Amino acid sequence: MPAEPHLHAPGEGAGSELSPLELRVRALETVLSEKGYIVPEALDRIVEAFETKIGPHRGAKIVAKAWVDPEFKRRLVADAGDAINALGEFGPIGVHLLALENTPQRHNLVVCTLCSCYPWDLLGLPPFWYKSAPYRSRVVIDPRGLLEEFGLSLPSDVEIRVSDSTAETRLFVLPMRPQGTEGWSEEALARLVTRDSMIGTGLPLRPHEVSP
Template sequence: MSSDDHTKPPADPALRIKAIETLMVEKGKIEPGAISELVEIFQNKLGPRIGAKVVAKAWLDSGFKARLLADGTEALKEVGVSGLQGEDMVILENTTSIHNVIVCTLCSCYPWTVLGLPPTWYKSAPYRSRIVIEPRKVLAEFGTAISQDREVRVYDSNAEIRYMVLPMRPEGTDDWSEEQLVALVTRDSMIGTGLPLTPDQTVKVEATA
């Protein structure tokens, strides 16, 4: 990070948010850095882990999976998840013939109750426009190559409907527990721009931890 990152004022509305945060710190209402820490936890730990548990449960429980695909809103209530703004949740299953990916072309509607805060790129204009026009190329830029014999479907979220992708279960995990499966599910695999980790990739991550 350059020194300019600390001196250049952020763009509105980020400027207003920063002003409120600064005022709360000055008045002793919050500790410096507390908001950033909470955002980090919700974006990269708590939020995506909720969705990962939903995916792992669906991989293990065929009944739950059927209910999830039939009515995502109601099925998610079984695991204590509901849309705080009243939006419906639709779960999109990836298969050997179909790969799903989600976007919000008009703004940045996002299933944050199951995935946490949206990544910056999800809200960017290039992603919102290009994923609709050239999805395979954009996915390839994420490192996700989809074979030509699989259809790529792009779903556009809005104020009434949020989408979440149910990725395919990795091979070699037949005897894995739910907690082990949770570790394979990435945030991007539930957006559709990525894939779950493979068992080999998990071993490598643990070895370098």
């Protein structure tokens, strides 16, 4: 970045500036913490968790487990929240969570047409495009064309089922296990599971796409 021109001579006592957005957020934080609704330190912990601990690697672990453990998969498809909470690996999934299983005949695709409801507990925060109006509208109008834009061409005999995630029920896709992964460990399989494959805009990586 080129050097910024000096707008203030040194020693002039230039003040600081907060943008209108920063002012609004700081005012909310001040008023809400004065009234005891929030604790600033707790906010830092929430942000830290979402920046470092919670992310699609959680979902990848669950998908890989379902690939190797048929009993876990059965429970996951019946009630994903319960099945994941029973593992006790990460904090409780607070919302109703459903796993949509892909089959050779059916490919699932998740959207929130109203805003951006998304299984945060499992996948972290949604990607940029998931929150955009073009995705939210096109997924309903032309899912097959949308998937092609993501580089995913599905055979015409595969049904694409679009499901709307809501505030009460969050959805994620349980993709099919890639071929050529017989005998792989759960850890190795988890590396094949991408975020997009759990939204439905992609497929898991194939064995040759990950470094051994």
